[in-house]
Amino acid sequence: MAVKHVKDGAAGVALTTLESLVAWGRKYSLYPFTFATACCGIEVMGAFGTHYDLSRFGAEVVRFSPRQADVLLVAGTINYKMAPVMKRIYDQMLEPKWVISMGACASSGGFYNNYTVLQGIDKILPVDVYIPGCPPNPEGIIDAVVQIQKIIETGAPRAAERWPIK
């Protein structure tokens, strides 16, 4: 169908649902909280930098206050002593919120099979997207953000809504 564009200064009209509009706004303004504890954090910096430029996906505004963040990006090894700190930061974030587990250490403990490292942050947090790699490259982070955008767009349940897994 051909659309006739008339430049008369009047506002255009698009019809949608309120949910879709809100989701559209949310998906392009994901504010990440980077919980970077290891070398994954360096890759996160690369993803925010000019070369990969995560701001193309609307997720470049890093918030170092959990109350202003939408996505908890856990990048690095989490040990038992750090776990309660991470949990508290997650609890302080406002709904709706998503969690990205970046890299082998955050997802499973990685090669730190020892007395001090938490064997995957999904022991205490609902994780929406896992990024494989050690460390993953910035494309992995971009892909994870796009995955979260898809979750928002389709209205798929967040991991927190399925938590705890029985």
Place this chain on the structure above:
Amino acid sequence: MSVVLEKLSGKFGADIVSTHSNFGDDTALVRRERILEILTFLRDDPELRFDFAMDLTGVDYLGEEPRFEVVYHLYSLEKKHRVRIKVRLHEGDPVIDTAVSVWPGINWYEREAWDMYGIVFRDHPNLKRILMYEGFEGHALRKDYPKAKRQPTIGPEE
């Protein structure tokens, strides 16, 4: 035998169980009953002057008796010489006097040895875990600590 070990043996006799100086590393295995006297002597003797407790660590010789060992690494900033003092401790009674009164800086090393090996330092002013958190079960560097043991996750209240 070096001056340090000679003076030590001359002063404490049978309380020095054995000594050696392999590769110039003076080492003395001593009995734990007089450890405080021995350490104080090493610090205060005008020829020895061990004024710097560089390190203290535990060792777990699982399967041997006595099982545990405490090693003091001492250095003299004035005389530029070193000595290692070792004490063996039985598994059922891994207790030794604290050396905080001799060198205050040894405080945290003793807490580390307690945290990792469960060695008790009697009269220590603040003997609690230093690396692991309160609520950690067991002593992680003991040889019989299970490799795959998982700790309870602590956290803010649910």
